Amino acid sequence: MIRINEVKLSIDEDISLLKNKIAKQLRINHQDIIEYSIYKESIDARKRNEIYFVYIVDVVVKNEAQVLSKNKNLKISPDVSYKDVQSGGKELKDSPIIIGSGPAGMFGALILAQRGYKPILLERGADVDTRTADVDRFWKEGKLNVESNVQFGEGGAGTFSDGKLTTRIKDIRCRKVLEEFVLAGSPEEILYSYKPHIGTDILKNVVKRIRENIIELGGQVRFNSKVTDILIENGAITGVVVNNTEKIEAQQIILAIGHSARDTYEMLYERGISIRQKPFSIGVRIEHPQELINTSQYKQHSEHPRLGAADYRLTYQCTNGRAAYTFCMCPGGIVVAAASELETVVTNGMSEYARDKANANSALLIQINTEDFESKHPLAGVEFQRKWERAAYELGGRNYTAPAQLVKDFLIDEDSKEVGEVRPSYLPKVKMTNLKYCLPDYVIQSMREAIVEMDKKLKGFSVDDAIMTGVETRSSAPIRIDRDGDTMESLSTKGIYPVGEGGGYAGGIISAAVDGIKAAEKIISKYKPFI
Incomplete structure (x- = not known):
């Protein structure tokens, strides 16, 4: 079996054309292809006017040795099958x-x-x-x-x-x-x-x-x-x-x-x-219209049926030395209540297979170091998380309502009074407020800086009506x-x-x-x- 890289189809070319593309790249007739399978599919959207599906393909052909001899760049497909380890010799008294x-x-x-x-x-x-x-x-x-x-x-x-x-x-x-x-x-x-x-x-x-x-x-x-x-x-x-x-x-x-x-x-x-102790991250869930993300990522192709809901992954190194990044981005998903302890508010993101909900959401997280904890106790990070989860519970009204704020208000430190065009998906419901009351000051400052910089990479990330819902504390x-x-x-x-x-x-x-x-x-x- 031969492995071929960089087999391309435009988004308007049907997958049925892949066999002809493979034959052309191998310089053989498509009848000489016995079978093929896709090992990896990716999307190349780097050029504004052209989007391609790019494939790595494993192919079984007639006269494999002859095909390989014609192209020294081709390689045999590696064995990716799982190998069982050999059982040991000790007697196991009880079930693991x-x-x-x-x-x-x-x-x-x-x-x-x-x-x-x-x-x-x-x-x-x-x-x-x-x-x-x-x-x-x-x-x-x-x-x-x-x-x-x-x-x-x-x-x-x-x-x-x-x-x-x-x-x-x-x-x-x-x-x-x-x-x-x-x-x-x-x-x-x-x-x-x-x-x-x-x-x-x-x-x-x-x-x-x-x-x-x-x-x-x-x-x-x-x-x-x-x-x-x-x-x-x-x-x-x-x-x-x-x-x-x-x-x-x-x-x-x-x-x-x-x-x-x-x-x-x-x-x-x-x-x-x-x-x-181990470092981790905390922050919020940020929601945008999925249509905005699609347009930012795919431009004029944003409504193409083969592309589906676009995603993103953004990182930024803040001037205070902390890392900011998006995490667990959920295209066409919802923000969910993820608490596991009474009188705490925790958020997370969820999508179904179709990813067809109105909003995109992602965690927007800031690096937390062990030096930020209040003690050297091994479980001090747990107490750090609890502190801000309980603050979010209090700020939301003590009924698992989550505190939320519009991006435009967050950036200028104003309390939010009502939602804009982006409707929050969190249930039971959100309370519009100011997130600075349920997150550390250095996290708030880091997020303000990161949102502005991330907008330079993904146009619309800092749109006024994007909604931020707190808090996300369980990323790791x-x-x-x-x-x-x-x-x-x-x-x-x-x-x-x-x-x-x-x-x-x-x-x-x-x-x-x-x-x-x-x-x-x-x-x-x-x-x-x-x-």
């Missing part, structure tokens, strides 16, 4: 336990189940259907279930997001994750799209099918099963306590608790697990659970594998899933399967 069913936990459990290790997946929250009902109730009625919400429950925080599958890591396991998503019902295009996404609506069914697969392979998945204690003897894990009552023995535990399990952080710290964990670089085990306790965003080692669905797979592989390489 996975704590948390976000991407890291879900894929750690899936890999173990596929290899016959009969994992037990413990999730503090509810199954995805029950969880969806609980989230809807919170958004519509302001009734928060602290164990079943946007942060906790089947699929983790990513279930209520855009379902982005982009990642900066270069790891062959990324392909494995995408393939498992496709097998579970995701669109096949995620295997090659430059910016793949699933959308919350599809992702809910996908995580359900992966759960069913784990169970079919001999694993267990238990909801409403909060790990309230861990059992340690002689520096090694021996089991967990669930819901303060049930003891489950285990010598291998994948700790995939997510970035919002603050009570679990506290329990781990009290049990002597090595935890340290405020802690890191120390682990060995080779074994992935906790530095303080053998048999515990801290993974994913909650452990401080990942930054999205794919990277978290890959981290969970790696931990599963470490267990597999040491022990025999049960079957």
Whole structure:
């Protein structure tokens, strides 16, 4: 199989022409192409008047050796298939336990189940259907279930997001994750799209099918099963306590608790697990009309049916030394209430697969350093987050209404009185006010500077009626659970594998899933399967 780069189609050329383009580039007749598959698709919109789809393609041809000899620049397609690690020789007394069913936990459990290790997946929250009902109730009625919400429950925080599958890591396991998503019902295009996404609506069914697969392979998945204690003897894990009552023995535990399990952080710290502070970011959600973003990115092609909703990613280094950036941009999406603790306001963004809502939204975040915390305690970052989440709750009126402000008012430090043309999508509702009362001064100043500069890169970013809703505090964990670089085990306790965003080692669905797979592989390489 031959890999070809830079095969281009204009946005007005049908995908059916791709075979002819491949034949031309290989200098062969299209009849000599046995089959081909798209490995990667991207969009080139750098030129104002021309937009292209650019493909990397793998091709099977007649007389491959002859074709390769004619073009020395061509290469054989690399093997991107996932390779199972060899099982170890030790006897495993008890089933491995996975704590948390976000991407890291879900894929750690899936890999173990596929290899016959009969994992037990413990999730503090509810199954995805029950969880969806609980989230809807919170958004519509302001009734928060602290164990079943946007942060906790089947699929983790990513279930209520855009379902982005982009990642900066270069790891062959990324392909494995995408393939498992496709097998579970995701669109096949995620295997090659430059910016793949699933959308919350599809992702809910996908995580359900992966759960069913784990169970079919001999694993267990238990909801409403909060790990309230861990059992340690002689520096090694021996089991967990669930819901303060049930003891489950285990010598291998994948700790995939997510970035919002603050009570679990506290329990781990009290049990002597090595935890340290980690920088993170806070800010707001900023909403623009999706049409404005489309026009800014695609110019006169903005309404072309093949392009869909445009996205963006912006960065800026503030004069005070802090990084400002947009994060988790949701084209055609909504801003969602993402609190997991009573009397706090937290925002996040979400899109469905179609990305067809009126607004685009993104986190606008400012770098927070550990020096900004009020103490050296390992969990000081948690208290920092809580402080501003509670301030937002107070400013919104103490009923989970979120404080919001127009960009034009934010830039000149005036209270906002009413919304403009951009209608806020946050539920239950927003209160127009001044965001300076629920964020640190240096964050406010940094955002004011960044918005003006980002507008130079994306025309319309600082449009008057764009609306900012606060606060966003959960972009990543405020802690890191120390682990060995080779074994992935906790530095303080053998048999515990801290993974994913909650452990401080990942930054999205794919990277978290890959981290969970790696931990599963470490267990597999040491022990025999049960079957």
